[in-house]
Amino acid sequence: MSMNRFTVCRMDTLSSGVGLGFSLTAIQPSQKHLRTRSSSQQILCFPIQQKFLSYNAYSAGEQHRQKTLISRKGLECRCYAPTEGNVTKGDDSGSGPRRKRLAIFVSGGGSNFKSIHVATLDGLIHGDVAVLVTDKPSCGGAEYARNNGIAVIFFPKSKSSSEGLSTDVLISALRKFEVDFLLLAGYLKLIPVELVRAFPKSILNIHPSLLPAFGGKGFYGLKVHKAVIASGARYSGPTIHFVDEHYDTGRILAQRAVPVLADDSPEQLAARVLKEEHKVYVEAVAALCEDRVVWREDGVPLIKSRTNPEEYI
Numbered sequence: 001m002s003m004n005r006f007t008v009c010r011m012d013t014l015s016s017g018v019g020l021g022f023s024l025t026a027i028q029p030s031q032k033h034l035r036t037r038s039s040s041q042q043i044l045c046f047p048i049q050q051k052f053l054s055y056n057a058y059s060a061g062e063q064h065r066q067k068t069l070i071s072r073k074g075l076e077c078r079c080y081a082p083t084e085g086n087v088t089k090g091d092d093s094g095s096g097p098r099r100k101r102l103a104i105f106v107s108g109g110g111s112n113f114k115s116i117h118v119a120t121l122d123g124l125i126h127g128d129v130a131v132l133v134t135d136k137p138s139c140g141g142a143e144y145a146r147n148n149g150i151a152v153i154f155f156p157k158s159k160s161s162s163e164g165l166s167t168d169v170l171i172s173a174l175r176k177f178e179v180d181f182l183l184l185a186g187y188l189k190l191i192p193v194e195l196v197r198a199f200p201k202s203i204l205n206i207h208p209s210l211l212p213a214f215g216g217k218g219f220y221g222l223k224v225h226k227a228v229i230a231s232g233a234r235y236s237g238p239t240i241h242f243v244d245e246h247y248d249t250g251r252i253l254a255q256r257a258v259p260v261l262a263d264d265s266p267e268q269l270a271a272r273v274l275k276e277e278h279k280v281y282v283e284a285v286a287a288l289c290e291d292r293v294v295w296r297e298d299g300v301p302l303i304k305s306r307t308n309p310e311e312y313i
Contacts (some may be wrong), residue, residue, distance in 0.1 A: 023248075093097040099182040100127035100289040105187035106134050110141025112185035112206055115278040116285055117148065122284060127289040130177045133170070135189050139162070156189065167192045174199075183290055184243065185281070188220060193245045201295070203243035204288070206272050206281050210255055211239040215248030225273070236260050236269060236278040240284040242301060252300045253293065256280045 068104060102120075104113045113132070119125045132145040133153045142152050157164035165173060171194065174182070184191070184205040194204060209217055209224050214236075219227065228236045235260040242250040256276040260269060284303070287293050292304040305311040 025210050038110050063217070097126065097291045101130040101178050102127050102285070102289075103133055103177065103179040103182045104129055104141075105182065105184045106132065106139060106141030107136050108139050108141060108186045109186040110139070110144055110185060111274065112277055112281050113141050113183075114144055115282055116183065116185070117144075117150075119282045119286070125286045125289055127180070127285070130179055131174070133182075133187075135164075135187070141186070156192075167194045171195060171198045182243075182287075183281075183285060185243055190217075190247060191245075196243060196245055201242060201301075204253065204281075204284065205241055205243050205248070205250070206277055207239045207241065207248050208236075208270065208277065209239065210235065210237050210257065211241060211248055211252060215239075217247045219248070222266045222270060225269045228260060229264055229266060229269060234260055236273060238273055238280055240280055251299060251301050254280050254284045254303065 007203065021024075024238065078205050102116070104110075104116065106113050110132075112287075113129075117129050120128050129145075129150055131151045131153055132142060133155050134142045135155060137152065137154050146154050153170065154164040155167075155170050182195075182199055182201065182203040184203070187205075191203065207219075207224075209215060209219070209228060213233070214224050214227050214231075225236070225249045239252055239254045240254040241248070241252045244250040256279070258269075258273050258276055287303040287306075290306070292306065294302050294304060296302060302312045305313050
């Protein structure tokens with residue numbers, strides 16, 4: 001890992017926001033040093049005016065170099081980085097796709113966010129959660145992120161609060177976090193067109209019905225499952241799709257069928273669909289991070305099989 005990644009994290013620049021290109025007031029710092037379940041990954045926490053902003057770094061076994069930076073405010077920042085010449089790069093050395101960096105957007109409890117994060121730690125996804133974006137800083141997903149050393153960004157900026165980033169500043173922040181893909185996991189706000197254009201074919205969303213049925217503005221949560229049951233549909237299930245400028249109209253990447261039972265309540269159907277959501281989203285993100293998503297000539301995205309590149313799943 002290049003040490004350039006840490007130059008933007010110096011205490012004297014972080015305290016003022018210089019070097020990052022955006023205000024730190026909209027970034028919720030993590031609360032403590034954490035170590036992930038992967039022995040090769042370590043969470044770095046940088047004190048910012050007695051708070052912390054977390055980044056991921058990789059160490060080669062126990063060999064690492066410690067740099068201590070002292071800010072003008074007298075706060076100490078410890079930066080752990082791999083020792084040059086002793087870094088195990090793995091797939092990033094050229095033998096396979098490089099490890100991707102993910103930004104996840106949530107508005108609620110974030111169960112899909114949690115399943116994706118755990119999958120990155122368990123090696124099921126060749127990527128890392130770099131940052132969480134939320135419009136509700138007190139939601140369960142944001143709390144989970146803070147407890148796991150993941151930086152949280154408030155977006156969009158609201159009229160009633162001084163916190164929150166504008167779209168342009170959010171794009172700049174995501175660039176600073178070196179994000180490859182944006183994953184919407186229960187994020188209820190419409191994604192601005194500027195963000196869609198800044199990350200073309202790089203934003204995924206999950207919806208709890210078999211799109212294009214029961215999608216669009218106003219269809220979320222139990223409202224979707226109530227509508228499915230009321231329609232008499234025999235099957236429902238989650239859809240993973242790329243995000244465009246409208247609600248739930250982007251190209252479909254993956255789906256899973258779930259039977260609708262005769263005596264289903266919306267809550268029962270929701271629970272059954274959610275189990276499949278956790279599976280199919282992890283599978284789709286894994287394919288994205290392994291560069292196994294290809295686009296047909298007519299613009300339809302397909303997932304190549306991991307075991308047989310000639311087959312699609």
